[in-house]
Amino acid sequence: MSSTINFLGKDSGFGDNNNSGYIEIGNDLMIIDCGFAVFNNIKNRFDYNKYNNIYVVITHLHNDHAGSLSQFILYCWFIYHKKVIVVTKCDKMREFLEISGTVDEGYEITDNALGIKFIKTEHVAQMDAYGFKIDVNGRKLVYTGDTCTLDPYMPYVDDCDEFYVDTSKFGGVHLKFEDIIDKLKEIKANGTNVYLMHIDDFEYIKKLNNGEFYM
């Protein structure tokens, strides 16, 4: 089953392809997270002229999720004369863009766009982190972002079509696959497609997954 999110990468923070994806919504483009490896992946992928709005949803400010954001904003502004709409609830988003020298006119920051409902979660002590829920292209999606707990998402999973889940071998500040596999099976049994992402060890996860969930 193909996913509504087109993934640019599904690697955890130390991998080559940062966990990131995109959805085309009518004449708009929505990119989910913009880590340090994402800019080179997206700069020639799209004809940015054709989009009315370019949205980048940012779940949190770790480099594998926001490391190319400033560069992408500068690129859209200076090459395409387009403003990027940064959709986020991150406390320090503006400060992050200011200290990295991002031109003010090149972006706006909002937590109210595309009907996204942010879901606050726990990830690391140093910063706030969010997943989100979005109804898009006729599908209901829930996306965990980086998280060490499934709890904040549970009220939303029964009523969603696609659940995108942080999946780790080691756990810690991420969800340890071993610990959540039974819960994910329940969610799947309820009719929700489960997609694993932000994977730190593909071989290990693939073996343990045994074809149960989409990778």
Ligand SMILES: [Zn+2]
């Ligand atoms: Zn990450």
Ligand SMILES: [Zn+2]
């Ligand atoms: Zn993170």
